[in-house]
Amino acid sequence: MDLFEYQGKQYFAKYNIPVSAGGVAHTVDEAVVEAEKALYPVVVKAQVQVGGRGKAGGIKLATNADEVRLHAGNILGMDIKGHVVKRVWIEHASDIAEEYYASFTLDRAAKQHLLMLSAQGGVEIEDVAAKDPTAIVKLHINPINGLSLATARQASVDAKIPEKALDGVADMLVKLYECFTKGDCDLAEINPLILKPTGEVHALDAKVSLDSNAAFRHPEWEEYAATEELDAREQLAREKNLQYIGLDGTVGIIANGAGLAMSTLDVVNQVGGSAANFLDIGGGANAELMTAALEVINSDAKVKSIFINIFGGITRGEEVAKGIVEAVKRVTLRAPIVIRLDGTNAEEGRKILAEAGIPDSQLTSRPTMLEAARAAVALAK
Amino acid sequence: MAIFVDQHTKVIVQGLTGGQGRFHGLRNKAYGTQVVGGVTPGKAGQDVEGIPVFDSVEDAVKATGATASFIAVPPKAAPAAILEAARAGIGFVVCITEGIPAQDEARVFATLQRDFPATRLLGPNCPGIISPGKCNIGITAGEIAQLPTASGPNVGIVSRSGTLTYQALYELKQQGIGVSTCVGIGGDPVPGTSFVDCLAEFQADPETHAIIMIGEIGGSAEEEAAEFITNHVTKPMSAYIAGVTAPAGKKMGHAGAIVSGGKGTAQGKMDALRMAGVKIGLNPTEAGSLMAEIVNNLR
DSSP states (O other), rough: OOOHHHHHHHHHHHTTBOOOOEEEEEEEEHHHHHHHHHOSSSEEEEEOOOSSSSTTTTTESSSSSSHHHHHHHHHTTOOOEEEEEOOOEEEEEEOOSSEEEEEEETTTTTTTTEEEEEESSSHHHHHHHHHHGGGGEEEEEEETTTOOOOHHHHHHHHHTTOHHHHHHHHHHHHHHHHHOOOOOHEEEEEEEEOOOOOOOEESSSSSEOGGGGGGGGGGGGHHHHHHHHHHHHHHHHHHHOOEEOOOOSSSSEEEESHHHHHHHHHHHHTTOOBSSSSEEOOTTTTTHHHHHHHHHHHHHHHOOOEEEEESSSOOHHHHHHHHHHHHHHOOSSOOOEEEEEETTTHHHHHHHHHHOOOOOOTTTEEHHHHHHHHHHHHHOO | OOOSOOTOOOOEETEEEEEEEHHHHHHHHHOOOHHHHHHHHTTTTTTTTTEEEEHHHHHHHHHHHHOOEOOOOOOTTTTHHHHHHHHTTTEEEOEEEEEEEEHHHHHHHHHHHHHOOTTTTEEOOOEEEEEEEEEEEEEGGGGOOOOOSSOOOOEEEEEEHHHHHHHHHHHHTTTTTTEEEEEEEOSSSSOOSSSSHHHHHHHHHHTTOOOOEEESSSSSSSHHHHHHHHHHHOOOOEEEEEEEETTTOOOOOOOOOOOBTTSSSSHHHHHHHTTTEEEEEESEEEEEEEEHHHHHHHO
């Protein structure tokens, strides 16, 4: 789960990482109220989960209420790379002497935590990596040893952070690491990490991605889930506890297992179609799950055909087939279904489907994934 | 021969009295696996259809001589369960639990590496392992696995995805090709056992003559496998990588299956494996057919 900048800053603040005082605003009037609280000059920042906000005109300096009105008015509702700005973050403008970069992630290849630190901040770190890879210090941290202040300071020296900022940056790194580990982040990134002319080190931006598997020990995350930007289909799927991701195509997909669902998307694409979604109903494929899945797919107006791809392992083919027949009776579908049912007792399952009395215009069965994909794609055209 | 588990493997189930543990533990036993005990704190002295239950892994190991553990407990309890098994001297731990926080997985893996290097963890969030006709630990339906033959050729399977593992077993069964061992390494960010670990074992196993590998988007495990194959694997291989059409930035069901920052794409993984001499199928069936050709050439 990705956080907005303002949520990331609030999250940082819990771990004593210095951030600017500020507030979030949904309207121009709210923006002025927050600006008065933060004290002028302030920065009005678009809250969208996409890079390049500044270039798009989504970050503006304001020295009085009129300027706040002007900029907040322009930025709210602005479309930045397909993301519509619903809220702005207003914070007191910081004086900047220097800009650095710091982040923690999990390096899956090394199976260790990874610190990336650079004295060149405020620009895309990918660009720094491409132009001058030596400008980024990469340090692996064993998760059971953690990060000491001494190690953090040495990494800062290695990254050529100037002497005057060393203590501040090292302290910041230790706090950010604690936020990353105790806060169950997939990513905790500060870009830019600034040095103020007064000598303090400060997080001017916040990019935080949380590990949803850890939600059970973070009840405070519920407020973030409320602002997560899901489309109507994804919202419905979440309510029904389905693993669903909305896409732009015309073939609705239902499969059991994440790998098989991904594979189904690929095969539909290979035969010239495009998938409307990713939907994994898990191992069971009973009538309740299948009904819920069909309801979600049915809510997508773009869907022209539905491809149900089930491999029966422990769940036998006849149970899967009965579930599908029952679900088709319960939901009034707008698009025809093509089923590929394979695995344990697939023959018996197919027989049940064939003898269920569902017209061919509504449901047809194909023995292999490829044939079923072709049939579903043909129906979607 | 087979890799990691065989007819001599004695298994305990941590969480045997829970819904999943009971269901799959009993299925594994019915398949012929030596399921010698279960562990649920506070339930020592009870039994599940004749399988004795113990309070701790240590007690279970002392009483049964178990060498492997099957962990089917909720995500909150799984990290402690894995370490308990390791502390009791279990050499092979299979954890099917889905939803363990990545920070916990990283700490568990680092602890195993430092304190219990003799313990191998398979998973978490994996379907388990089956050496057909010998041992089945996890949730794989044993009946879809073709028995290996003494003369071969037999195929080893290693996969990140559960249902695609079954698909691979099924494709091989359709073709009448025997399977030495089928390992599901799981779709989480920090798997205890990697593709490379399995490839090394398959390469060394005289009963395995060819290897099929099923990967997916995210991470760099397939690229590392490709490098290992180039340098160490002489047995013929086919592979399939799921997620060619997956959009960037979206987790495709598995916590580990995500394309981010242009890394972990299916195309990159296929290219790396192709360079290593692996035959690439564009769907699971094609990978199965390619394997059938490989096996026919070996016959």
